[in-house]
Amino acid sequence: MKVGSVTKIMRHPVKSFTGESVESVEVMSYGLYGDRSHAFIDKKSGKYVTITQYPNMVTYRARFIGEEKADVFPRIEISTNDGSTYDWNDDDLLKRISQESNRQIDRVTYQPDFVPFPAIEEDNLLLISTTSLRELENTYGEEVDERRFRGNIIYEIENKELTEDNLIGKVLCIGNDVKIRVNKYCERCMIITVNPETGTKDPKLLKQIVKERSNHFGLYGSVLQTGKIKNGDSIQIKDE
Numbered sequence: 001m002k003v004g005s006v007t008k009i010m011r012h013p014v015k016s017f018t019g020e021s022v023e024s025v026e027v028m029s030y031g032l033y034g035d036r037s038h039a040f041i042d043k044k045s046g047k048y049v050t051i052t053q054y055p056n057m058v059t060y061r062a063r064f065i066g067e068e069k070a071d072v073f074p075r076i077e078i079s080t081n082d083g084s085t086y087d088w089n090d091d092d093l094l095k096r097i098s099q100e101s102n103r104q105i106d107r108v109t110y111q112p113d114f115v116p117f118p119a120i121e122e123d124n125l126l127l128i129s130t131t132s133l134r135e136l137e138n139t140y141g142e143e144v145d146e147r148r149f150r151g152n153i154i155y156e157i158e159n160k161e162l163t164e165d166n167l168i169g170k171v172l173c174i175g176n177d178v179k180i181r182v183n184k185y186c187e188r189c190m191i192i193t194v195n196p197e198t199g200t201k202d203p204k205l206l207k208q209i210v211k212e213r214s215n216h217f218g219l220y221g222s223v224l225q226t227g228k229i230k231n232g233d234s235i236q237i238k239d240e
Contacts, residue, residue, distance in 0.1 A: 008154035010181035015039035024230035056199035123220035177227025185216035
């Protein structure tokens with residue numbers, strides 16, 4: 001049974017930085033190739049530094065530049081709102097994030113075949129429905145930037161007989177190769193209140209989702225079969 005199709009693919013090479021929209025990507029056992037493969041670590045606590053501790057991280061934008069190889073990641077280009085650009089290994093970037101976050105931090109880089117689970121906290125992939133986005137905008141009263149939800153696969157439900165509820169527990173085939181299992185709704189936190197352009201926080205959006213959607217927005221999925229996906233790929237429920 002056809003569900004719909006992929007409308008956008010978002011990958012976040014650096015954890016908690018705004019990511020990049022890609023036309024196609026390999027789906028690995030851990031999720032999209034390179035997703036959350038680079039991160040900052042608080043030296044004192046040993047934990048990741050994320051938007052939760054330092055909201056302005058979301059205003060940094062990261063993308064891979066070059067050939068995406070199986071044994072080594074391409075270099076990462078990072079851009080900021082003030083026009084600065086950095087490479088991932090640039091010590092000036094590390095110094096800047098340390099100063100702005102008021103933490104002693106270090107970098108961690110994983111490998112193309114291994115990014116620790118769970119890179120996105122709960123599962124391998126996060127799916128965001130354009131239908132849910134439109135419904136939210138209608139009740140919220142203004143446009144909502146889907147980057148706030150930090151999804152990987154943005155998709156359109158084209159089958160009017162289906163809702164997100166119908167997808168939980170199902171195996172979905174995306175394109176020719178990839179299979180995932182939809183496990184549960186994503187329960188939201190303060191991260192969605194942070195504007196990805198400015199880093200400012202506004203609690204209204206989270207309150208709206210708590211009120212009308214029981215604090216659920218998006219679906220978590222685990223990878224069952226790897227392969228390549230691209231924009232426009234069909235999404236089908238695997239026959240039982």
